[in-house]
Amino acid sequence: MKIKSSSLPKAIFLSLLLLLTLLNTGCWDRRELESLAFVLTLGIDQSAIDNQYDFTFRIAVPGNLDPRGGKGTSAEEMPDTSKVVTVTARSLPEAISLLRTSIERSLDFRHLRVVIFGEELAYKEGLLFHIDHLERDPHFRRTIYVWINKFGTARDVFLINMPVLEAFVTRYIEGTNESIRETGYARPIILHDLVAETEEHHVDTVIPLICINPIIEEEKKDGKIVPMPTEKYRESVKDIIGGEQMEHINRSGGNPLEIIGLAVIQEGKMIEQISGWESRVYSLLRDSYRYGTWTFEDPEVENKTFAVELYRSRPPRVEIDWQKEDPVTIDITFFLEGNVRDIQSLEKYISPETYPLLEGVVTKVIAEQTIELISKMQELETDPFYLARFIRTQMLYKQEYIALDWKKRFAQAEVNVTVDFNLRRPGLVIQPMVIPEQE
Amino acid sequence: MKIRKKDGVIGSFEAFCLCNYLIYTKMFLAMPRHLIEEAGPIAWAVPILVLIFSLLFFYILTNLLQRFEDLSFLEIIGELWGSSMQWIIGVLFAFLFLVITAYQLRIIGEFLLSTLLPQTPLSAVLFIMVATFVYLAYFGIENLARLAGLLFPWLLVAFVVTFLLAVGRGEFYNFSPWLGYGEWRLFVSTVNHIGIYKEILLLAFIAPLFRKHQTLRRTGFTSLIFVAFFFFFAMAIYIYVFPVHTGSELGFPLFQLTRLVYYGAFLQRIDPLFMFVWASISIVGMATGLYVSALSLAQGAKASDYRPFLFPLAVILLAIAFYHESSMEAVKNYRLFPAYIAIPFFGIPILAWLWALLFHRQRRQRQ
Amino acid sequence: MSLLNWKKSLQNFKKLFVVDSSTQGKTFSLSSSRQPYQRKVTLTRKYNPKNKEKRDIPVATKDIQKAIASLFHANKNPDFVNRVLKTSYGQISIFYYQSMIDAQQVQDAVIEPLVSLNAEQEQLSWENLKDLLTYSHVTKEVTTLEDSAVQISAGRVFVHVEGFAIALAVKAGTRESRAVESPKTETVIRGANDSFVEEIRTNLYLLRMRLSIPEFIAEPIEQPHRSQERLYMLYIEGVTSPKLVKEMRRRLQAINVDALHSIGNLEHYVQGRPLSVFSQGITTERPDRTISHLLEGSVAVMMKGSPNALLMPVTLWSQLHSPEDYYFRWPIGTFARVIRLIALIVAIFLPSLYIAVVNFHPEMIRTELMLSIASARERVPFPTFLEILFLELAFEFIRESALRIPNMIGPTIGIVGAIIIGQAVVEAGIVSPIVIVILAITVLAGFSIPYYTLTYSVRILRLIFVFFASTFGFFGIVVGLLLLAHHLVSLKSLGVPFLSPVSPLRPGNQDVIIRPLPYLQELRPTFMGVLNKQKEALLQRPWDVNTPSEIHLLKSYTRSKKPALRKKKKQ
Incomplete structure (x- = not known):
């Protein structure tokens, strides 16, 4: 008689079972990287045909990448790392399946970074009809950035994009969003924010605007940007302050694309665009502002400016006496602090006694801009600032909050803005340069 | 099956971990969504309210077990109401645990399919999971509990860290209005989810394995409080990040939470890592469910071993898991029936306790 | 086990559903609550010298000569020495294996005293004879032929004196053995450098x-x-x-x-x-x-x-320890252990994680890295897991051949292997460079585990995980991880759980990953069921000013308490 462990046949049986399952399964979800076409950015536009849309995909071409690293020096030497394809279809899933007829690999959206909507689509029909697929399909993540082209179609953005430094479009997108965060000229929005704020009561959302600068668009020839002669550039600049209005920035060379300003979205449709300056005030109100350099007019010398690096020291305090009859009053207080970065007029402002001069300008300008922006939004009966959040925290029941009818009441509200601003540090020099002759 | 101390002694830490796994599995399913849908921004309070009831129930349960030391729950039933009742209730609990596990299995499988393995057939995923359950349960509660104990600290850390990373997207005002849809709806939601911690009954089935009754009591209370805290923690972060309307429409809620983690270029898209957490907890939890089901059957029938029941039960488990045509149907039923299932889970022990209190005065001596 | 034997297979299949009650819960455990499992063992092997009928040693020299010679096939076995000496009191027979005995010693310790004794046979008593052999210290009396065979085989000199039904087995062996050398597989920098030999x-x-x-x-x-x-x-x-x-x-x-x-x-x-x-x-x-x-x-x-x-x-942890950890200062020892634990994890999981990430969840890596992996893979015709298998196989070949190859050309194998794998394979487009990086790290990590048997186990596990990962991605790894952890947890090394004191958890000053300070580790491991728990006295550094004075008190307390405890146990 052989003495054997009784667990042996069981162990063999179980492991056989496991092995059989493993072998039978094949490998349904296993996809080799070289059998996938990664879509890095996606554009959606209104088509020339009714009820159809142009979907533009930027597909990464890994074969053209040098695996040993290092970037080519000029555009000719380096083959494109990505290609742009446009399909016209009724919906995004249809476009994806139609695109498969011409692309050798299966499309993969797990590395998708940004969805860009065209201006026309955003104005007319709105974005919401295209959001559902993005939310539902597990390939799309809720952390995709959303942009709107300020003037024109998303497709143009794809065609004209020429990043200054980055070879990868994904790095370009990440870098740009980082710049947005640091300058405050827009607010980076991801799909999750868009959906959550659209679904929330009493708030409208915003989307950053990307625009094509016509001066540089003119400079782009044969896939290269050649800065125009100075004479011509001097002719083409306009008399504007960059960021104050909706117009483009006076600029030559570099990437034709620039991200500045926000689109206000109500029920999925773009109802208004706000400029870079307004966007900063918006960010202050929405409390998405962290940091930025602001330039103000000098209080004493005309046509000269001083610059302040402005931080938000505390979240804004907003008091709304919503329980009384209309019009409600909204008292907003910003808490800001800043460092002096430039005194163009060379006046001696740096001392505790003269600080109030500069601080006064800052508080006045920001308060004015805030009231201006709020009244602009009041005319449109929209509240992208989500001021209702300050009411929300004083309520007990959700039903009460839903019944608030905030947007109408906001439109009639009286707004007071106070800015609590302190200058903190002067930088590396105390007083500006002294010219002995003028002493 | 008569469990005696010589069959193995279960440590309090290991039993604590096992209870956590068994109870927490349901949180990875659709539960956060249902809670936020029913109670609104105050949904975090539901696990705490249920905890108060569950602590009371567990106190009664331990009181019952203390009266009959060295006996498991079903043996106490046999002592009180005769062996035919022991068999009936054993079969009933075996069935209930099996059904719960089967539904969890189906929904977990559906989630897996809809997120990470979209092309894989459901049957393959379910088969491999059930094979794992049988393997894990086959070697008994002692090894299962030790496995739970071994992985617990790591899973805990991973769980907490992934959730805290998701906090960056949250807004404090999402908790307001403070009472949500009102006290009544909170109460209704609490009643609907009264059975969140019902699986704590596991301890009653393996009661003789504890060295002392005091250990069982302490293990039960600590695991209830601990697991309630984590229900609260996950729910609070879920509400914090997702506004009510968005939160009540997400499939696979906690997974979506981790998909939002986005800190610059390096710390993002960590959701497959989170799968380590939920898949481990669910698989160990469901394997425990299968084990308890087999154990209940064995104890009810006074069989000498639970192991022969495992394989047939696993087949039935798969059959129940495949019963529903669509995933939404399964989710809907899983949402409805725990409230009813809670009745026998709480009712029978309380009834037994009352019976023992009124008609079974003489305390059993420790042998 | 023949699978064709359907009856047996059916029985085995039946065992899945029915449990043999005699084996139920009968594993050996150190726990005091579990009785050791006693099972009746029937030995059915035919050769069993103990059970053989034993024959008494004959008195006459002739008879014993005959009996022993036939027992040892002396005519075919020239190694077997069979000598008869004539003395005044009778004939003495000496038997031994030449190869196992030192001839000089036999001469000095056995033959010399026996021959020089001058006595009559009648006067000679067995005790006298035995005491005569002063030079040899291990002597054993043998009364049966079978025992004598055992003694001679074990390398003793067998002495029989005519007239006695009893004989002597005398130890006079050589100790042919190699010298003590330094250890080969467990080398350390600090510490003793001797190792066991065959003797x-x-x-x-x-x-x-x-x-x-x-x-x-x-x-x-x-x-x-x-x-x-x-x-x-x-x-x-x-x-x-x-x-x-x-x-x-x-x-x-x-x-x-x-x-x-x-x-x-x-x-x-x-x-x-x-x-x-x-x-x-x-x-x-x-x-x-x-x-x-x-x-x-x-x-x-x-x-x-x-x-x-x-x-x-x-325990598994002690397989991860090296004696060196104790010889270095504690941070070094602890750091080395952490590194080894990481190495263990890397050696098991890295290739499977790579497969899972690349084939199932490419969203986990940065876009640029993902695209560069993809571009490196453009030329490779095989799926990733075949690449890994191929390289794994190549590494195994290198390892095996390096073991077998004569020492003189051994180092060249490393170079040849590196050239083959590092350069040619990539250029031939069989594997992508990143897989080489992954596999190289894995193999290095595997060899940094100090217990080489564990290194070999890990290699097999790695392959299993590669299969799991290439079927279900991360989910497969999770399932495999659970099975592995469960297996480890259920393992017992002579009744002690293999992962103790981590699972089952026994907190305390245990020697797992962080090497405790030697003078603070006063107790032996608690899970071994030792009789004497104290490893060292409580107060090890009484001269140290940082030693709090309370400990002095504690020491005197435990000293006075200890005998009392022992008494209690005896009762």
Whole structure:
């Protein structure tokens, strides 16, 4: 008689079972990287045909990448790392399946970074009809950035994009969003924010605007940007302050694309665009502002400016006496602090006694801009600032909050803005340069 | 099956971990969504309210077990109401645990399919999971509990860290209005989810394995409080990040939470890592469910071993898991029936306790 | 087990549903609540000299000559020496194996005193004769022919004097053995540099030199197998749990084979789960390591002819430890252990994680890295897991060939392998460079595990995980991880859970990953069931100003308390 462990046949049986399952399964979800076409950015536009849309995909071409690293020096030497394809279809899933007829690999959206909507689509029909697929399909993540082209179609953005430094479009997108965060000229929005704020009561959302600068668009020839002669550039600049209005920035060379300003979205449709300056005030109100350099007019010398690096020291305090009859009053207080970065007029402002001069300008300008922006939004009966959040925290029941009818009441509200601003540090020099002759 | 101390002694830490796994599995399913849908921004309070009831129930349960030391729950039933009742209730609990596990299995499988393995057939995923359950349960509660104990600290850390990373997207005002849809709806939601911690009954089935009754009591209370805290923690972060309307429409809620983690270029898209957490907890939890089901059957029938029941039960488990045509149907039923299932889970022990209190005065001596 | 035998297969299949009640819950455990499982063992092997009928030793020289010569096939076996000496009191027969005996010693210790004795046969008593052999210290009286055969085979000189029905077996052996060398597989920078040899007495010397206490016992195990007295069980009386010693003795005595060739061979006979990929003991060639485990309550088994000791019970953690950890300062030791733990994890999981990430979840890596991996893979025709398998195979070839190749050209193999794999394979487009990086790290990590048996186990696990990962991605890895963890948790090394003190959790000043300060580690491991828990006195550094004065009080307290405790136990 052989003495054997009784667990042996069981162990063999179980492991056989496991092995059989493993072998039978094949490998349904296993996809080799070289059998996938990664879509890095996606554009959606209104088509020339009714009820159809142009979907533009930027597909990464890994074969053209040098695996040993290092970037080519000029555009000719380096083959494109990505290609742009446009399909016209009724919906995004249809476009994806139609695109498969011409692309050798299966499309993969797990590395998708940004969805860009065209201006026309955003104005007319709105974005919401295209959001559902993005939310539902597990390939799309809720952390995709959303942009709107300020003037024109998303497709143009794809065609004209020429990043200054980055070879990868994904790095370009990440870098740009980082710049947005640091300058405050827009607010980076991801799909999750868009959906959550659209679904929330009493708030409208915003989307950053990307625009094509016509001066540089003119400079782009044969896939290269050649800065125009100075004479011509001097002719083409306009008399504007960059960021104050909706117009483009006076600029030559570099990437034709620039991200500045926000689109206000109500029920999925773009109802208004706000400029870079307004966007900063918006960010202050929405409390998405962290940091930025602001330039103000000098209080004493005309046509000269001083610059302040402005931080938000505390979240804004907003008091709304919503329980009384209309019009409600909204008292907003910003808490800001800043460092002096430039005194163009060379006046001696740096001392505790003269600080109030500069601080006064800052508080006045920001308060004015805030009231201006709020009244602009009041005319449109929209509240992208989500001021209702300050009411929300004083309520007990959700039903009460839903019944608030905030947007109408906001439109009639009286707004007071106070800015609590302190200058903190002067930088590396105390007083500006002294010219002995003028002493 | 008569469990005696010589069959193995279960440590309090290991039993604590096992209870956590068994109870927490349901949180990875659709539960956060249902809670936020029913109670609104105050949904975090539901696990705490249920905890108060569950602590009371567990106190009664331990009181019952203390009266009959060295006996498991079903043996106490046999002592009180005769062996035919022991068999009936054993079969009933075996069935209930099996059904719960089967539904969890189906929904977990559906989630897996809809997120990470979209092309894989459901049957393959379910088969491999059930094979794992049988393997894990086959070697008994002692090894299962030790496995739970071994992985617990790591899973805990991973769980907490992934959730805290998701906090960056949250807004404090999402908790307001403070009472949500009102006290009544909170109460209704609490009643609907009264059975969140019902699986704590596991301890009653393996009661003789504890060295002392005091250990069982302490293990039960600590695991209830601990697991309630984590229900609260996950729910609070879920509400914090997702506004009510968005939160009540997400499939696979906690997974979506981790998909939002986005800190610059390096710390993002960590959701497959989170799968380590939920898949481990669910698989160990469901394997425990299968084990308890087999154990209940064995104890009810006074069989000498639970192991022969495992394989047939696993087949039935798969059959129940495949019963529903669509995933939404399964989710809907899983949402409805725990409230009813809670009745026998709480009712029978309380009834037994009352019976023992009124008609079974003489305390059993420790042998 | 023949699969064709359908009846047997059916029975085996039946075992899935029906549990043999006699084996139920009967594993050996150190826990005091569990009784050792006694099972009636029937030995059915035909060769069993113990059970043979024994014949008395004949009185006449002629008879014994005949009997022994036929027993040892003397005419075919010139190695066997058969001498008859004539003395004044009768004929003396001497038998021995030439190869096992030192001829000079036989002459001096046996023949010389016997021949020089001048006495009549009638006056000679057996006691006198025995006392005569003053030069040899190990003498044994033999009364049967079968026992004499055993003694001669074991290398003793067999002396028979005419007229007595009793004979003497005298030890006069040579100790042909290689010199003590430095260890080969467990080299350390700091610490002792001697290792076991094939000769058991040298080994026992090496051990006793380090632990000279009377409680240190080297018990020879009598077994009914053909080669006698080859196994020694080493333990410390008063420290090692008697339950453990008993169990080990039982397992060793149950072995009934022709021959055991090595300790590695023995492992399969005594370990609880021989099917597991993990070895549940430690085979060491270091005397210092053996001593340290003995002092922690383990049992060691040594074998004549095998330069290793088998230590059981041990834990997985002690397989990750190196004796060196204790010889360096504690941060170095701890750091080395952390590195080894990481190495263990990397060696098991890295290739499977790579497959899971690349084939199932490419969203996990940065877009740029993902695209560069993809571009490197453009030229590779095989799926990723075949790439990994191919490289794994190549690495195994290199490893195996480096072992077999003569020492002179050994180093070249490394270079050749590196060139083949590093350069040519990539250029031929068979594998992508990143897979080489992954596999190289994995293999290096594997070899940084100090216990080489574990390294081999890890290699097999790695392949299993690669299969899991290439089928279900991360989910497959999770399932595999759970199965692995469950297996580890359920393993027992001679009744001690393999992962203790982590699972089951026994908190305290345990020696797992962080190496405790030696003077603070006062207790032996709690899970070994040792009789004497104290490893060292509570107060080790009384001169240190940082030692709080309360500890002095504590020390006197425990001193006075200890005898009382012992008394209680006796009652």
